[in-house]
Amino acid sequence: MRPEIPIFQPKDPDYVERVRASFARQQIMSLIGAELAVVEPGYTEIHLPHRPEITQQHGFIHGGVVGTIADSAAGYAANTLTPADTSVLTVEYKINLIAPADGERLVARGEVIKPGRTLIITRAEVFAIKNAQWTLCALMQQTIMAMQGKAESAR
Amino acid sequence: MRPEIPIFQPKDPDYVERVRASFARQQIMSLIGAELAVVEPGYTEIHLPHRPEITQQHGFIHGGVVGTIADSAAGYAANTLTPADTSVLTVEYKINLIAPADGERLVARGEVIKPGRTLIITRAEVFAIKNAQWTLCALMQQTIMAMQGKAESAR
Amino acid sequence: MRPEIPIFQPKDPDYVERVRASFARQQIMSLIGAELAVVEPGYTEIHLPHRPEITQQHGFIHGGVVGTIADSAAGYAANTLTPADTSVLTVEYKINLIAPADGERLVARGEVIKPGRTLIITRAEVFAIKNAQWTLCALMQQTIMAMQGKAESAR
Amino acid sequence: MRPEIPIFQPKDPDYVERVRASFARQQIMSLIGAELAVVEPGYTEIHLPHRPEITQQHGFIHGGVVGTIADSAAGYAANTLTPADTSVLTVEYKINLIAPADGERLVARGEVIKPGRTLIITRAEVFAIKNAQWTLCALMQQTIMAMQGKAESAR
Numbered sequence: 332m333r334p335e336i337p338i339f340q341p342k343d344p345d346y347v348e349r350v351r352a353s354f355a356r357q358q359i360m361s362l363i364g365a366e367l368a369v370v371e372p373g374y375t376e377i378h379l380p381h382r383p384e385i386t387q388q389h390g391f392i393h394g395g396v397v398g399t400i401a402d403s404a405a406g407y408a409a410n411t412l413t414p415a416d417t418s419v420l421t422v423e424y425k426i427n428l429i430a431p432a433d434g435e436r437l438v439a440r441g442e443v444i445k446p447g448r449t450l451i452i453t454r455a456e457v458f459a460i461k462n463a464q465w466t467l468c469a470l471m472q473q474t475i476m477a478m479q480g481k482a483e484s485a486r
Numbered sequence: 487m488r489p490e491i492p493i494f495q496p497k498d499p500d501y502v503e504r505v506r507a508s509f510a511r512q513q514i515m516s517l518i519g520a521e522l523a524v525v526e527p528g529y530t531e532i533h534l535p536h537r538p539e540i541t542q543q544h545g546f547i548h549g550g551v552v553g554t555i556a557d558s559a560a561g562y563a564a565n566t567l568t569p570a571d572t573s574v575l576t577v578e579y580k581i582n583l584i585a586p587a588d589g590e591r592l593v594a595r596g597e598v599i600k601p602g603r604t605l606i607i608t609r610a611e612v613f614a615i616k617n618a619q620w621t622l623c624a625l626m627q628q629t630i631m632a633m634q635g636k637a638e639s640a641r
Numbered sequence: 642m643r644p645e646i647p648i649f650q651p652k653d654p655d656y657v658e659r660v661r662a663s664f665a666r667q668q669i670m671s672l673i674g675a676e677l678a679v680v681e682p683g684y685t686e687i688h689l690p691h692r693p694e695i696t697q698q699h700g701f702i703h704g705g706v707v708g709t710i711a712d713s714a715a716g717y718a719a720n721t722l723t724p725a726d727t728s729v730l731t732v733e734y735k736i737n738l739i740a741p742a743d744g745e746r747l748v749a750r751g752e753v754i755k756p757g758r759t760l761i762i763t764r765a766e767v768f769a770i771k772n773a774q775w776t777l778c779a780l781m782q783q784t785i786m787a788m789q790g791k792a793e794s795a796r
Numbered sequence: 797m798r799p800e801i802p803i804f805q806p807k808d809p810d811y812v813e814r815v816r817a818s819f820a821r822q823q824i825m826s827l828i829g830a831e832l833a834v835v836e837p838g839y840t841e842i843h844l845p846h847r848p849e850i851t852q853q854h855g856f857i858h859g860g861v862v863g864t865i866a867d868s869a870a871g872y873a874a875n876t877l878t879p880a881d882t883s884v885l886t887v888e889y890k891i892n893l894i895a896p897a898d899g900e901r902l903v904a905r906g907e908v909i910k911p912g913r914t915l916i917i918t919r920a921e922v923f924a925i926k927n928a929q930w931t932l933c934a935l936m937q938q939t940i941m942a943m944q945g946k947a948e949s950a951r
Contacts, residue, residue: 356543359551362517388511388638394576395554396514402550421549422915423939425580425735425782425890427762429755444780445739449914450887450941452737452780470754470762472735472782474888474939476915483543577760578784580735580890580937582917584910599935600894604759605732605786607892607935625909625917627890627937629733629784631760666853669861672827698821698948704886705867706824709860731859735890793853 339373339443343415350375350407353483357403365400367407373443375407380436392432394469397439397457401426401471404441405453409475412446418483422450424473432468434459451475494528494598498570505530505562508638512558520555522562528598530562535591547587549624552594552612556581556626559596560608564630567601573638577605579628587623589614606630649683649753653725660685660717663793667713675710677717683753685717690746702742704779707749707767711736711781714751715763719785722756728793732760734783742778744769761785804838804908808880815840815872818948822868830865832872838908840872845901857897859934862904862922866891866936869906870918874940877911883948887915889938897933899924916940 343349347370354360354367360377363385369376377400379385379392387393402424410419438458445452457469498504502525509515509522515532518540524531532555534540534547542548557579565574593613600607612624653659657680664670664677670687673695679686687710689695689702697703712734720729748768755762767779808814812835819825819832825842828850834841842865844850844857852858867889875884903923910917922934 353543357541357548358538359540359542359548362539383513384517385514386512387514388508393512393514393554393558395550395557398553398557398579399548399550402553403548421583423580423582423888424553425578427578427782427784428576429762445777452739454780467755470764470782472737472780474737578733582937582939584917600932607894609935622910625919625937627892627935629892663853667851667858668848669850669852669858672849693823694827695824696822697824698818703822703824703864703868705860705864708863708867708889709858712860712863713858731893733890733892734863735888737888738886 339412339446341372341411342413345415346411349415350410353410354407359399360403363396370411372411373408373446375404375411375441377404377439378436381434389431392437394428397428397432397437397469398426400437400439401441401455401457401469402473404439405455405471405473406475408441408443409451409453412443413477416480416482418478418481420476420478422474422476424471426469426471428469430459430466430468432459434461436460449477451477494567494601496527496566497568500570501566504570505565508565509562514554515558518551525566527566528563528601530559530566530596532559532594533591536589544586547592549583552583552587552592552624553581555592555594556596556610556612556624557628559594560610560626560628561630563596563598564606564608567598568632571635571637573633573636575631575633577629577631579626581624581626583624585614585621585623587614589616591615604632606632649722649756651682651721652723655725656721659725660720663720664717669709670713673706680721682721683718683756685714685721685751687714687749688746691744699741702747704738707738707742707747707779708736710747710749711751711765711767711779712783714749715765715781715783716785718751718753719761719763722753723787726790726792728788728791730786730788732784732786734781736779736781738779740769740776740778742769744771746770759787761787804877804911806837806876807878810880811876814880815875818875819872824864825868828861835876837876838873838911840869840876840906842869842904843901846899854896857902859893862893862897862902862934863891865902865904866906866920866922866934867938869904870920870936870938871940873906873908874916874918877908878942881945881947883943883946885941885943887939887941889936891934891936893934895924895931895933897924899926901925914942916942
């Protein structure tokens with residue numbers, strides 16, 4: 332029998348507010364115009380409208396910006412499952428840029444694959460949406476570290 | 487005998503101008519305040535001063551921004567070696583965030599490891615400089631694709 | 642609308658025989674005892690029984706062996722979709738070893754995510770099966786290069 | 797000033813014997829014919845002669861085998877720096893296969909980049925040696941976890 336898709340139970344009942352407050356402190360997100368659209372157990376979505384300021388030399392959204400929203404979407408997916416007194420850090424990620432980030436907006440979907448106590452393995456997909464058509468433009472695999480007893484402080 | 491460190495010979499005598507013009511078209515670079523400080527055969531450096539607008543929730547420069555300058559530094563290192571009629575695309579990269587990007591500025595150093603005809607393998611290191619002390623904060627390994635016969639156009 | 646899961650159409654009607662013949666030439670597979678159990682369009686499975694000869698220092702199957710079957714499963718998934726005169730090469734892969742490879746056997750499932758003309762992006766999951774329980778033990782993301790006009794020869 | 801190359805000081809005076817004993821328990825190494833040729837602080841080398849049994853369909857050493865010796869070389873480089881009561885696990889690695897593993901033997905050189913308390917970041921290069929010529933055939937970047945208080949037992 333194949334394993335079922337896990338149903339994650341958050342340990343912190345206030346995980347939505349906690350994750351949203353942390354996202355609000357990531358000033359880079361407001362600089363590029365990214366929004367945390369969905370926060371669910373083990374899953375988040377970041378949406379990013381196209382703007383000339385975030386493009387590369389071909390006029391598409393820069394691969395590093397694609398990586399930025401993929402990194403944050405998957406990192407916050409991990410953060411939904413950690414206790415209230417635990418913050419998260421990205422250890423590393425690997426991203427394939429599969430198609431140009433060519434669209435009116437991008438949607439990054441981050442999900443937890445394996446929620447370990449110290450390390451959390453996640454994945455993200457980024458889609459470019461153009462004329463209501465979704466194109467997969469990036470695929471990411473990531474390792475997150477949970478810092479127990481180090482609640483994230485509002486600075 | 488171990489192989490010598492390769493001395494790269496650019497195929498395009500105007501590679502510096504070409505690479506600098508491309509960088510100038512990456513609008514994200516001026517949005518975050520990054521500068522292309524060094525362009526040499528198979529090597530570039532991008533410098534990025536700390537600014538609150540590019541930080542994450544702990545006040546350090548966001549890992550996605552670190553990835554952005556590492557991606558561009560290594561991609562342009564590849565681009566120094568391609569012919570004038572060839573543009574480059576990032577296929578994928580993998581980055582370890584080793585220490586917080588905590589400093590007055592970051593220096594990303596991109597270098598070519600293996601310049602293939604179609605695929606170019608590169609590496610980048612990112613340092614955070616604080617009180618004249620350099621700390622390695624990220625390590626990246628990247629695959630670049632050379633698009634022959636597709637010169638990058640000034641849009 | 643989210644994109645549908647792609648239904649892949651092989652270009653080579655004899656893809657099963659071609660892929661199986663190539664697998665049979667990978668002598669390492671018979672050395673470690675791996676079997677190509679499933680070959681479908683854009684998908685393959687490699688099965689590997691536990692044997693002491695392929696273990697690491699803790700008695701579990703070595704992570705490099707896990708990587709070997711993940712690499713081959715995903716590479717052959719790509720190979721099911723290439724024309725008869727095209728062979729494939731692994732450009733790179735990234736693998737997370739999520740749990741010890743502790744079981745009577747491993748199942749590596751490779752699948753194509755994006756079948757490009759030159760580059761094919763794939764993914765693999767490896768499960769350890771113990772007492773009929775499946776545990777995800779590795780997750781891989783991979784880039785494959787299609788070498789057009791270079792049919793693989795029976796040596 | 798650029799940082800100096802770190803000089804690592806092993807915490808366990810018997811690190812060479814400990815690492816060699818662990819390698820001897822990796823049965824896969826004797827199956828493929830790999831030898832731990834060099835053990836130094838933060839550095840190891842694994843040598844692997846070419847044999848038909850470890851090849852892929854083109855007659856070169858299989859990429860998974862290249863990954864296996866790169867993984868072990870870098871993992872043992874990390875292990876030279878851990879205390880006697882600490883064992884190591886591979887969290888993940890990413891490897892670029894740069895050239896065919898075509899030679900009479902391979903040399904994998906693993907080195908520690910950043911020895912953290914919990915996570916150790918390493919790198920490996922694999923060379924194929926043919927007629928006394930060294931060709932870089934793979935480049936790896938890896939994350940290792942140190943399991944404190946869990947000495948590796950002779951099983």
